[in-house]
Amino acid sequence: MNNNEVLLSVENLVMHFPIRRGVFQNVVGYVHAVDGISFDIRRGETLGLVGESGCGKSTTGRAILQLYKPTDGKVTFKGQNLVELHGDKLRKMRRHMQMIFQDPYASLNPRMSVEQIIGEPIYIHNILKGADVRNRVKELLQLVRLNPSYIDRYPHEFSGGQRQRIGVARALALQPELIICDEPISALDVSVQAQVVNLLEDLQKEMNLTYLFIAHDLSMVRHISDRVAVMYLGVMAELADREELYSNPLHPYTIALLSAVPIPSPVIEAKRKRIILKGDVPSPVNPPSGCRFHTRCPLAVAICSEKRPDWREVRPDHFVACHLVPAEGTTKMKTPMPTSG
């Protein structure tokens, strides 16, 4: 990381989706997809956002780009609150933020050639015209380590890893500052995942990109991120430096999540004690009162179901939302987590 300049700041972001029923499509409830989260992304860093399916991590990414209009909260990017921008002004800001999607088979239009796919944002934003676009697309293909002669091919002619590279080239076409990577490797084979991750890391160095890397694979997030945020059921559980979070997790959910990740080493696996969480993630339509995690938390006490824990900085750059984590200075919880196996 070069400096501590904040590129994007999210404040109390809320995203509720109405549930409509009946002939008159009356609103009968809300899916509380994201419920008041705050964090910053610094220029040049990779912020990893992890959580289980349905925890709101993809919604967060989309709400930042204003692909969904947030229900409440502020998203400040380059000094402007994106939530208040509309139409042309918003489109101008979008140039600087792009997205890479999860499924390389669904995110490329099968009827468009590589030139059209990668060139589209260049046309839309009127950056280049005519033959210049073609040259720029060739440059971009080279940048993502694809052969420029592939320019007239169609998506079905490529493998999954190659398609994801096309998706990366499209995201880079406008020279954005922030790229939101929404599970960019989870649809790829293990041996190909490493190729794409290495590419993303190289590009970040070359072009000083900032990433929000959304994923459920904790070991990959640890590999690529500078800081990591953990979400649970629409709220932030913990946010800290990569090393700090993985070596000294404070939130019981983070601790359980880390202990659930299988490690590819039989020697370590044999010695490991696992924390097995009970039950499933509750429904975001009717989230639990107080701390969202209290229904599965092995350490929950009375206050956990009554009061929502504050999002506090217990150590420099280490944020956590848990009643049981003691105040600054101390790091150990009073009661240890129960383990099994």
Add this chain to the structure above:
Amino acid sequence: MPEILNVTGLETQFTTYDGIVHAVNGVDFKLSEGETLGLVGESGCGKSVTMMSILRLIPSPPGKVVAGTAMFQGKDLITMDDEELRHIRGSQISMIFQDPMTYFNPVIPMGKQVAEPLAIHLGVTKKEAEARVVELLNLVGIPNPRERYKDYPHQFSGGMRQRAMIAMALTCSPQILIADEPTTALDVTIQAQIVELVKELRDKLGMAIIWITHDLGIVAGLADRVSVMYGGYIIEEAPVKALYVEPKHPYTIGLLGSLPSLSRSRKERLISIDGIPPVLFRKATACPFAPRCAYRVDRCLNENPSLQEVGLNHYAACWVDAETRKERS
């Protein structure tokens, strides 16, 4: 431990408009009583097809098991008649699948579906079946099994459905449980629950398990022995420790190197394997991994290696010694 399954020379092909796909090309493996075998590989490497072939679950056409034997209790599963196989499938050998969302019939109560193998294989009465199913649902950790018996699949969460599927596979106390990526569709905390459950059940019931997965992490903590597949071949087979500590085949080495690890402390570059997995339209005349291999010698492009013993119970199909990077003599 006495051996209960012995598969030799298994070959399965699919006829497609574009030609014949050689999905499995002569696979050999053995399974002992109570042993857990991990079968690891990327999508399209033939790991699921191998297991489906043994149970004759390959839709035919287009698929066909063209060669090989699978000996179970002195009988060949590949050639025995359908009636006989039906008595083994679902009772002595049962299988659990990847997707707990689509496995169950949405309009039949869960309990009734879990009880089905009991009625078919053991011919028990409805009442006995219900009692046994409630007991099994309890065993796999479904709360209030008596009430949940009448619930429909949509009332179960993903993890609960996977538990119910395991209960269904266990109804007739199988000797072999084949698990085809049973945790891939699940979240990591739920995955940990299911893996823990299977381990517990294995120790309690003493069945042998074949666990198919692409995740080298899961197998590390679960299997006794691991076979790695690539392009329709088993390219390495070893006791679990040996495979992770001293992998011998360049593909296994690459696969382990491409994994970021929670235990590795420094941020280092991942070792990626260039290129993509092969398309299996032709039977390999060379090593199927040769085009992507960093250790390649001339021989690799002309001859396909077969499994050779490279250590204690450790087999690899490679012409090259990965340590010296020279051709094996």
